[in-house]
Amino acid sequence: MDFSKLHSNIISIIENKTLKRDEKLLAICELLNQNVPYYNWVGFYFANHETQTLHLGPYVGAPTDHTVIPFGKGICGQVAVSNNNFVVPDVSAQDNYIACSFTVKSEIVVPLFVNGINIGQIDIDSHEIDPFTSEDERFLEFVNQQVAQLF
Template sequence: MDLVHRFTPKVEKILNQNPFDLDKSLLKICKLLKTNIIHFDWVGFYFTNSKKTHLELKSFYGTPTEHKKIPFGKGVCGQVAISNKKLIVPDVKLQKNYISCNVNVKSEIVIPILLDQENIGQIDVDSNSINPFTKNDVELLEFICNKIALKIKTLKYGLD
């Protein structure tokens, strides 16, 4: 069974809780991913600030980080904020524009959360292994980002 099918019921249950609390739901998703996927050593969500100049850490599960705000263009997350495209870094030592959150991190994947083609945030996953991310990991993270964007759109416009 692929990861998307394995995690769909759990993610949908988290995002359909009533009453809905975005912060709690994001934290539950972070915890779900980190505790169930062995090479996900840190999972967090960053969201774009209102002026669209930097990202702000909303929720995470893993080792605390000092990087609560990341300027657009800085590091892997900041690059994704500008490009609106996923970025997979198999070995962070080879990445020139990299912000180290933890000395143990060896690789990173960042997937944007797009709402009506606008980058409103992203999921950031760090691994303490070199090149661990698979196609299934990417598909799962993209699925989660799409579900979060849809939930935020529903809340924003009052759609069911």
Template sequence: MNFDKSKFEKMKEELSKSCKNGDLLCICRYLYDNVPYYNWVGFYLVDGSRTLKLGPYVGEPTIHTRIAFGEGICGQAAETMKNFVVQDVSKEQNYLSCSPSVKSEIVIPLIKHGKIIGELDIDSHYLSPFDKKDEEFLGWICDYLVKEVNIN
């Protein structure tokens, strides 16, 4: 995978300008179009108590439109309110497969006032593409959404 992760700093500025008012679909499209190993990009939003509901996304359709807390990688991230970086999904017992093409996944929770309100989920068709720079960049996006555009 040949992608210069130093571009993430410039991408923060571009995202802030092009995806105004927390347009989640715009953010999904931007990430999908600009990072070659982000092969599915979407948001899950907390719907009621202890359930995630699929929000805007870009990539192949998924059957996982509702996920209980604790279920799969997304549900585990919601349950623990911690980032999950899975470099090889085939080694995870609690993985919900969306596509046989998916090899790895990163999930970053959106936390507001100590409660999870959603999460950013990215699947990749490559093994081990994610590192600390991805996690920091995606964390910045989630913080931006919670603080700057006041996503609920």
């Protein structure tokens, strides 16, 4: 997958003065979902450091019951604690995985930093086993660097 063609689209969304922050986040989710064939669920979670929980923000994909996730629980909760990217090639092999749907086969979560603080993350589920590469990680880091400007 050549992600470079999506860079300018992400920047255009971020710089759009007519959209509110959540509208921009949703537009990014839609862009990724529509242009990366194996991105089947794309969403943002945001941290509440007082309650040690993540809260679902804008997303595209199947509805989820996981609107609040405690730090440390599931892939997203682990990223909230570790501050590191987490790529899961096969969710069935993960002990601390929160199943969203039987169609989800793999997941990638990349933390979102603002002023050095992990304020949330982008979470992507795929219906394919092991589709994510280092290029996905670098691209999603770029996306989050752009999104950080909104906070």
